[in-house]
Amino acid sequence: MSDTVIDKTPNIIIDPTKVKGDRKRRMTVGEIVAFVLLILLTCTMLFPVIFMISTALKTSKEMLQFPPTIIPETFAWDNFKTLFTNDEIKFGILYKNSIIVAGLSVVGTVFSSALVAYGFSRYRAKGKKIMFMLMISTMMLPYPAVMIPQFILFSNLGWMNTFLPLIVPTFLGSAYQIFLLRQFFMSLPNELYDSGKIDGCSEFRLFWKIALPLSGPALATVAIFTFIWTWNDLLGPVLYLSSQEKFTLPVGLAAMMSSKFRIAPYNLLMCASIMTTLPVVAIFASAQKHFTEGIVLTGIK
Amino acid sequence: MKLSESKRENFYFYLFILPWLIGFLVFALYPILASLYYSFTDYDIISSPRFIGLDNFRELFQDELFYKSILVTLKYTFISVPLGLFLSLIFAMLINMKIPARGFFRTAMYFPSMVSGVSMSLLWFWIFNPEAGIFNYILSLFGVKGPAWFLDEKFAMWGLIIMTFWGVGAGMIIFLAGLQGVPASLLEAAKLDGAGKWRSFWSVTFPMISPVFLFQLIMAVIESFQVFTQAYVMTQGGPNYSTRFYVFNVYVSAFKDFRLGYAAAMAWLLLVAILIVTVIIMKSSNRFVYYEGGRD
Numbered sequence: 001m002s003d004t005v006i007d008k009t010p011n012i013i014i015d016p017t018k019v020k021g022d023r024k025r026r027m028t029v030g031e032i033v034a035f036v037l038l039i040l041l042t043c044t045m046l047f048p049v050i051f052m053i054s055t056a057l058k059t060s061k062e063m064l065q066f067p068p069t070i071i072p073e074t075f076a077w078d079n080f081k082t083l084f085t086n087d088e089i090k091f092g093i094l095y096k097n098s099i100i101v102a103g104l105s106v107v108g109t110v111f112s113s114a115l116v117a118y119g120f121s122r123y124r125a126k127g128k129k130i131m132f133m134l135m136i137s138t139m140m141l142p143y144p145a146v147m148i149p150q151f152i153l154f155s156n157l158g159w160m161n162t163f164l165p166l167i168v169p170t171f172l173g174s175a176y177q178i179f180l181l182r183q184f185f186m187s188l189p190n191e192l193y194d195s196g197k198i199d200g201c202s203e204f205r206l207f208w209k210i211a212l213p214l215s216g217p218a219l220a221t222v223a224i225f226t227f228i229w230t231w232n233d234l235l236g237p238v239l240y241l242s243s244q245e246k247f248t249l250p251v252g253l254a255a256m257m258s259s260k261f262r263i264a265p266y267n268l269l270m271c272a273s274i275m276t277t278l279p280v281v282a283i284f285a286s287a288q289k290h291f292t293e294g295i296v297l298t299g300i301k
Numbered sequence: 302m303k304l305s306e307s308k309r310e311n312f313y314f315y316l317f318i319l320p321w322l323i324g325f326l327v328f329a330l331y332p333i334l335a336s337l338y339y340s341f342t343d344y345d346i347i348s349s350p351r352f353i354g355l356d357n358f359r360e361l362f363q364d365e366l367f368y369k370s371i372l373v374t375l376k377y378t379f380i381s382v383p384l385g386l387f388l389s390l391i392f393a394m395l396i397n398m399k400i401p402a403r404g405f406f407r408t409a410m411y412f413p414s415m416v417s418g419v420s421m422s423l424l425w426f427w428i429f430n431p432e433a434g435i436f437n438y439i440l441s442l443f444g445v446k447g448p449a450w451f452l453d454e455k456f457a458m459w460g461l462i463i464m465t466f467w468g469v470g471a472g473m474i475i476f477l478a479g480l481q482g483v484p485a486s487l488l489e490a491a492k493l494d495g496a497g498k499w500r501s502f503w504s505v506t507f508p509m510i511s512p513v514f515l516f517q518l519i520m521a522v523i524e525s526f527q528v529f530t531q532a533y534v535m536t537q538g539g540p541n542y543s544t545r546f547y548v549f550n551v552y553v554s555a556f557k558d559f560r561l562g563y564a565a566a567m568a569w570l571l572l573v574a575i576l577i578v579t580v581i582i583m584k585s586s587n588r589f590v591y592y593e594g595g596r597d
Contacts, residue, residue, distance in 0.1 A: 027399070030398070034395045035401070038396065042406055042409040042410065045410055045467065045470070048425070048467060067438050068433065115317055116318045120314075122314075125311040125314035128314060131318060140519075141333075141572075145572035146568075148551075148555050149335035149339065152335070152339075152346065155346065172321060203313050235529050235552075249419075257426075269427075270427070276419075277416050277417065277420060280415045
């Protein structure tokens with residue numbers, strides 16, 4: 001199966017709207033229909049987002065009003081303040097925890113995956129094909145299938161209610177990211193390494209001084225993928241984190257939904273959701289180009 | 302010198318892939334084998350595991366909840382996966398047309414996919430609120446009295462399926478990349494040969510993006526076999542087990558009931574199921590997937 005998914009040539013995406021001379025062309029009937037359809041679809045897609053923002057800015061009273069208002073009668077900006085100052089919610093701590101876990105996971109995954117990907121792309125070795133096949137097959141390994149023994153392992157190590165079970169495995173590479181980076185390293189010409197070799201660089205130095213600096217976009221893609229994945233992950237943190245002091249954002253948000261409040265404070269929950277989504281949106285906005293390149297680079301095509 | 306060169310490469314290869322190799326052994330291979338072992342034991346994590354042979358599997362095959370969780374998961378998969386793939390392909394094709402503001406449409410459609418599963422669940426639980434929710438309000442404008450959604454066992458699953466529509470942007474982006482890789486020359490050639498839109502889609506576009514389609518199909522099926530967040534955040538598997546997804550069921554057995562052996566048996570069956578389904582899809586894909594330059 002490994003041979004079928006892989007495509008070594010990265011694609012270049014050409015955006016037809018950017019092609020000159022295309023602008024003044026009249027739209028066909030089909031294109032007008034598509035355009036109108038897309039406007040309707042986009043409105044439907046964005047409506048829940050608008051409703052999320054609107055709920056976040058409502059007072060607890062207006063929140064329960066029926067029929068619901070779209071534009072709040074009074075803008076309750078204080079909700080955001082409440083979120084961070086409320087002792088029950090401890091949103092600041094949740095935020096800090098998520099940053100620690102996601103941050104260290106990014107460092108671990110990027111470094112270890114790059115190392116392994118470099119190994120797969122540069123050397124000919126006995127058993128390499130088998131290793132590669134094994135690596136590819138773990139891409140599809142469902143986490144729930146391995147979570148019970150992992151849980152027992154970590155609980156025997158005494159790592160319960162710490163970030164270690166979430167962070168340590170990331171320092172051992174992630175199959176998907178290794179695959180992505182390997183595709184990238186394969187595209188670097190071998191001649192690049194020759195000058196380094198003549199200078200007597202060690203193998204690790206070739207990796208560190210030549211391969212890595214040339215791989216900015218690919219590494220950024222891996223970092224973004226990893227960040228978003230760990231930032232949004234629920235199941236892992238649910239298993240290993242038991243006290244509120246250690247909760248990451250998804251676990252904390254899910255906990256806010258239950259128990260403590262008689263009616264779930266949806267306005268605060270929506271504030272929290274907005275605050276949780278913001279970093280992801282910011283990262284996407286600043287790195288959208290790398291990201292699209294990266295998706296294509298994985299050879300999904 | 303030449304002789305040691307291959308040895309040297311061997312050495313560095315294994316040195317560089319060492320982190321992955323350790324990770325593979327400790328966090329993939331060992332858990333798979335240990336999971337199989339635990340599935341033959343009675344284990345509550347406090348006392349040591351007790352070997353009970355096939356008892357867990359015997360019990361599983363008489364466990365109504367186990368069957369229910371399979372049915373729930375399959376129902377969700379059979380509806381949401383085809384629907385999701387179909388919609389994301391259609392949206393990608395719309396955006397791929399020569400229309401203004403494509404960048405805006407792409408971003409807007411993708412936007413919901415940046416919202417985490419938990420936030421998304423909270424938001425939709427609120428939208429589907431039977432009394433104050435906006436979904437039922439909008440229905441009421443059309444004279445329809447909305448159901449109680451996640452509080453009604455007949456509608457909870459449909460609520461979750463409607464939610465998946467909101468996440469099609471992620472698949473759409475990948476299809477879009479695939480569509481943009483279809484050579485314009487091929488489409489022109491089809492046009493010159495007198496092929497209509499419909500014909501050129503099935504004869505040119507679809508074959509060219511079929512590998513993307515296969516990848517998305519497999520990933521979507523694997524993902525929907527592992528639904529957990531929605532059940533954990535919104536429904537707790539209810540009402541009346543109507544959203545008791547397979548992985549949520551495993552989670553409850555293992556970490557609420559502390560029946561780790563029993564849960565390991567279920568987890569192992571999940572692994573086998575995913576393997577079988579992937580192989581079936583891969584095998585049947587020979588009929589519809591086209592690879593440029595043939596396949597090895």
